Amino acid sequence: MSENFGFSDVEASSGRFLTYLEAIAEAIAQEMKRDPDVLVLGEDVGGDFGGAFKVTRGLAERFGDERVLNTPIAELGFTGMANGMALMGLRPIVEMQFADFISSAFDSIVQFAATAHYRWGGAIPWVIRAPSDGGIRSGPFHSQNPEAWFVHTPGLKVVAPSTPADAKGLLTSAIRDDNPVIFFEAKPLYRSIRGHVPEGEHLVALGEAATVREGDDVTIITYGSMVHLAMQAADAVADVGVKIVDLRTLKPLDTEAILEAARATGKVIVLHAANRNAGVGAEVAALIAEEAFEFLDGPIIRIGGADTPVPFSPPLEDAYRPSVADIADALKTLAAY
Amino acid sequence: MSENFGFSDVEASSGRFLTYLEAIAEAIAQEMKRDPDVLVLGEDVGGDFGGAFKVTRGLAERFGDERVLNTPIAELGFTGMANGMALMGLRPIVEMQFADFISSAFDSIVQFAATAHYRWGGAIPWVIRAPSDGGIRSGPFHSQNPEAWFVHTPGLKVVAPSTPADAKGLLTSAIRDDNPVIFFEAKPLYRSIRGHVPEGEHLVALGEAATVREGDDVTIITYGSMVHLAMQAADAVADVGVKIVDLRTLKPLDTEAILEAARATGKVIVLHAANRNAGVGAEVAALIAEEAFEFLDGPIIRIGGADTPVPFSPPLEDAYRPSVADIADALKTLAAY
Amino acid sequence: MEALTNERRVEGYAWMTLTRAFDDTMVAMWKQGRGLGGAFSQRGHEAISVAAGMALGPDDVVAPMHRDLGTYLVRGMTPDRIFGNLLGRSTGPTRGRDANLHGIGDLDLGIIGFISHIPQALPTTLGVAMAFKMRRQPRVALTTVGDGGYTSGATHETLNMASLYQAPFVLIIEDNKYAYSTPLDQQMRSARFAEKVAAYDIPSVRVDGNDFGAVYDAVSVAVDRAREGGGPTVVEADTMRMLGHAIHDGAEYVPRELLESWERRDPVRAMRSRLADEGILTEDQLGAIDRTAHDKIQSAVAIAEAAPLPDPATLSDGVYA
Amino acid sequence: MEALTNERRVEGYAWMTLTRAFDDTMVAMWKQGRGLGGAFSQRGHEAISVAAGMALGPDDVVAPMHRDLGTYLVRGMTPDRIFGNLLGRSTGPTRGRDANLHGIGDLDLGIIGFISHIPQALPTTLGVAMAFKMRRQPRVALTTVGDGGYTSGATHETLNMASLYQAPFVLIIEDNKYAYSTPLDQQMRSARFAEKVAAYDIPSVRVDGNDFGAVYDAVSVAVDRAREGGGPTVVEADTMRMLGHAIHDGAEYVPRELLESWERRDPVRAMRSRLADEGILTEDQLGAIDRTAHDKIQSAVAIAEAAPLPDPATLSDGVYA
Numbered sequence A, B: 001m002s003e004n005f006g007f008s009d010v011e012a013s014s015g016r017f018l019t020y021l022e023a024i025a026e027a028i029a030q031e032m033k034r035d036p037d038v039l040v041l042g043e044d045v046g047g048d049f050g051g052a053f054k055v056t057r058g059l060a061e062r063f064g065d066e067r068v069l070n071t072p073i074a075e076l077g078f079t080g081m082a083n084g085m086a087l088m089g090l091r092p093i094v095e096m097q098f099a100d101f102i103s104s105a106f107d108s109i110v111q112f113a114a115t116a117h118y119r120w121g122g123a124i125p126w127v128i129r130a131p132s133d134g135g136i137r138s139g140p141f142h143s144q145n146p147e148a149w150f151v152h153t154p155g156l157k158v159v160a161p162s163t164p165a166d167a168k169g170l171l172t173s174a175i176r177d178d179n180p181v182i183f184f185e186a187k188p189l190y191r192s193i194r195g196h197v198p199e200g201e202h203l204v205a206l207g208e209a210a211t212v213r214e215g216d217d218v219t220i221i222t223y224g225s226m227v228h229l230a231m232q233a234a235d236a237v238a239d240v241g242v243k244i245v246d247l248r249t250l251k252p253l254d255t256e257a258i259l260e261a262a263r264a265t266g267k268v269i270v271l272h273a274a275n276r277n278a279g280v281g282a283e284v285a286a287l288i289a290e291e292a293f294e295f296l297d298g299p300i301i302r303i304g305g306a307d308t309p310v311p312f313s314p315p316l317e318d319a320y321r322p323s324v325a326d327i328a329d330a331l332k333t334l335a336a337y
Numbered sequence C, D: 001m002e003a004l005t006n007e008r009r010v011e012g013y014a015w016m017t018l019t020r021a022f023d024d025t026m027v028a029m030w031k032q033g034r035g036l037g038g039a040f041s042q043r044g045h046e047a048i049s050v051a052a053g054m055a056l057g058p059d060d061v062v063a064p065m066h067r068d069l070g071t072y073l074v075r076g077m078t079p080d081r082i083f084g085n086l087l088g089r090s091t092g093p094t095r096g097r098d099a100n101l102h103g104i105g106d107l108d109l110g111i112i113g114f115i116s117h118i119p120q121a122l123p124t125t126l127g128v129a130m131a132f133k134m135r136r137q138p139r140v141a142l143t144t145v146g147d148g149g150y151t152s153g154a155t156h157e158t159l160n161m162a163s164l165y166q167a168p169f170v171l172i173i174e175d176n177k178y179a180y181s182t183p184l185d186q187q188m189r190s191a192r193f194a195e196k197v198a199a200y201d202i203p204s205v206r207v208d209g210n211d212f213g214a215v216y217d218a219v220s221v222a223v224d225r226a227r228e229g230g231g232p233t234v235v236e237a238d239t240m241r242m243l244g245h246a247i248h249d250g251a252e253y254v255p256r257e258l259l260e261s262w263e264r265r266d267p268v269r270a271m272r273s274r275l276a277d278e279g280i281l282t283e284d285q286l287g288a289i290d291r292t293a294h295d296k297i298q299s300a301v302a303i304a305e306a307a308p309l310p311d312p313a314t315l316s317d318g319v320y321a
């Protein structure tokens, strides 16, 4: 892997350590145990196999094949099927084998699920789990970060955790939420980071950002795997006081937290791995430029992927992807502004 | 219709007047005559019928059924078919019956067409014509403005003309362009505006915005049907000098024109009919907040649709959609800032 | 299955008459400019939509489409609510949010609201059926698709999964000869739907979609099979779209002879004469049913037209549950 | 159709051997950590991919999938270029942009590069066939789909349109018993593909996918029919995926007996013994072919490993044509 996602928390905090992947698996198992209406469906999720990333391994044995349902290759159809299940009060957790394939289910998500409650009161309490993000040499179709399509679509909720604890807490909240929630898992974090995760029921409210580092000079607003790069960049530029806001939920955005941080430092970097152009960072920057204009002491710098498909070869993918150096440079530029 | 799209040009200029729809039809017919590789395909486009909006009426008789091909209801499949045709050098013009149904073809557009040339040099010279926009009481599924999904997707071009002349000139350029171009037609303009349209070959380059009104106080950056509302609002607020930039092409954006206008007036409104949240306007505002920060004399105000599906009933749709009054208020606010 | 007694047939005739009266009135209103936005006439589909509605049990769930007006009515959605939706009133099932018959769902009535995107109702309805199956409930989910919608990918994905999972799922294919302006022979090489679904190992039957009794029996058999764990069934209903795709559409592309031949098979009149010929109802009784239907629709229109439009302040209500 | 002479069979054996040698070497390299990203073994598919490639004419176009390595080789894509792609080198057909066999298109060789999204190659290939038809060119377009891809919506939309338009389109269904970890019986209720495509009025034939001659003949008939204006054909190839879905996958979910029974039907060994038994080639001659294949692959790997990685400055090159 081109990036070190080593998460300081591993050293720092105490207690029970799980990987990002283990935390997700734990949330699913605990919710399936708690609520018989929760089920899992998707390609290869069932049996002993337990999915391409093994997130659902062991669930079939524990909860039965019907609640851990293998589907054919039919994203549009099985996501539409989840819509119907959800209308009847079930809480399907749909696994996209890779986030890249969520585009195959597009109508079932953006046209039906996103609008049913607004139009006629049909609630759709499902969660789509989408293993997203790159940096691990998987090429254009196994590295995508498609969250912006869904953040732009009214009626959806979009979540993107950066730590094991948040992954468990946000997924638990997403499963209990009565709306369609798309849960973007940063697959480069699956096994590369560990963190302290509360053992029992653990809920992190949707729609609440977290300030994961305090600082007075520059704010970095980011989410997912990039939170860890931001941390490393902040460590690297020790003389700059860096506040880091982990959005955690991308829709609805925690506009208050965003604006508060922007007002506090007056200098803002918006960072994500998805391509920069018309990405979620554009909304964050535009929000600040409109609502916190008087507080700005410098341009709002956006850092994100290039406006190309995600290339496969290491030199190209490294050039495509934001790096610690890119972030550090932006921090210096703004600090000196 | 809730809005008056009456286009001053109708009175103002001289010569040959066509509706927005006639201008589009003329571009298609002229390009089909000029280049035997150009063909039209989609639902109900053929025969005497000529499509839901009658844009392709008469083409089948003139150019034969094979070049004006009726398709089954299979957007994913017939757009994918257009990909293959285009790889062989044909130039299919794919009609989506309504822009709202473009989501059904999503994979064929954002995964295949958008990436083929980058990945292995396979050029995809098609145009998708997408009748978009609302204000005409058509409800959530016949009123959408989905351009942001495609502006965020690397490898596509996105066009959204506001006048008959631009519609002809941009469509002609789009057909001749060697890349996949999504051409968003503002269907409320189809028959509601007329304008002078050059008779013969008429090309408007992709990627070039147009300043359609000069003014020193505030810039409105917009496109499509909203250009006409911006004009009306500027007329209504006579004491404010309003510069209006019609983007015309949304991808690639004419960043120079945007920044130049922002620098010139220091006060900017970004306006579109699509829902505001993470829309194209967010990219425009973020670009300005990053590249023209020192020139800004006020917050960048974004005006767009609400973060809801497009509602059907007049009072709701009018509340959903930007109005002349909304724009005029923003002009006054910024002018007074 | 509830046997098709004469009482049931009379009931069916009453629903079909109400459906036709609704349709006639709607068409007239829209032509007079008393409408809002577009509207779809279902003329010719009365036997299918009413029989489907009547063949279902009270706890079953249905996702009717844009030509299935009769199903909504039979399931208990009142004409004034539907007109309220057509006219964008706050009293319609979508409170002015969705257009014409789109989205007029009401789970209390076991009705799923559909979206334009064809054929989204199929996988949704399969999911409803799967919920019944997983909960071991003796309930059935039914939806319909047109000849046009049949060619769309989600139809294939749904039929394959419905068969794979043996879900209590019933699909009625409304073969009404056109998808908008496109005739069957420009949609597929052959249109023997019942044979096509053999590819999914799903039993199917083709019926005269203008014969109420035939549709009722076929759908009842399918519903019973699904309820008893026998899995999905497809009912292919042979019918004709008698007016344009929507009211703005004059349908000049449809050969007049074709319409005339089907006009002779009008489902409402056919039912009426059967009941008369078999001496089940007198002309007076039939006339009374017709007048009742007409009066119900007139008062429904009055209620809907008098109803308020939604308050713009409610624009963002209900985006989230 | 070019008759399957003994010369052609020997040629076929050489291509199958080269394909197998490539596959063996690739698997070994990836296990040794000499690979980059993931890789798909096609072991067991050699007869299908080579026969398909050989049955096509020089001007025909093919969109091979992730198990069709032999087709790329037969069409003239050299092993060093393919290894170059697998290793992210600037010398691969995608210049380091796409991964493993994805996107290794080259229109000069009549090859379309595929994307992951299954089954996108189907509508794309239909479009190629439609271009040939519209231009009145005697050319054919061929692609393949797995048992898994068959259940996806675009397969249905493509087969329906291919039949409707009578396009010169050939589809090979590679029934290799699994879609990743999911066996046939969890994908569809029955897997008689040849019967299923009757729903589209498309002629089809089921062949032993491990028998080079059988596949060659069936595909040749299909290609000839398409070229002569007879429209599309589906060839169902009965075969087995002998290794995991990709190299990281141990495929513990596949019963060992199933693999053993198919191992006895190994297409490369089967072809080899036929040529030996029929006295067409001596053991020495066969050994020479095997050694040549081995050597070609070794030098291809050397070339690819020595090739440069792409220059990061080229990141944005080629986004637009």
Ligand SMILES: Cc1ncc(C[n+]2csc(CCOP(=O)(O)OP(=O)(O)O)c2C)c(N)n1
Pocket: B043, B073, B075, B097, B101, B104, C067, C116, C117, C118, C119, C145, C146, C147, C148, C149, C150, C174, C176, C178, C179, C180, C241, C245
């Ligand atoms: C995905 C999609 N594409 C296009 C349309 C536009 N459209 C609405 S109804 C219709 C024709 C449907 O024909 P059919 O399925 O036969 O039903 P019918 O109207 O004949 O009852 C079309 C093309 C749509 N609703 N959805």
Ligand SMILES: Cc1ncc(C[n+]2csc(CCOP(=O)(O)OP(=O)(O)O)c2C)c(N)n1
Pocket: A043, A073, A075, A097, A101, A104, D067, D116, D117, D118, D119, D145, D146, D147, D148, D149, D150, D174, D176, D178, D179, D180, D241, D245
């Ligand atoms: C739309 C989509 N969903 C999921 C995947 C992930 N995926 C890649 S190959 C594969 C299995 C394909 O099975 P099959 O079509 O039988 O081909 P095989 O690999 O067996 O040759 C899956 C699920 C994909 N590529 N595309």
Ligand SMILES: [Mg+2]
Pocket: C146, C147, C148, C174, C175, C176, C177, C178, C179, C180, C241
């Ligand atoms: Mg029809």
Ligand SMILES: [Mg+2]
Pocket: D146, D147, D148, D174, D175, D176, D177, D178, D179, D180
């Ligand atoms: Mg397979």
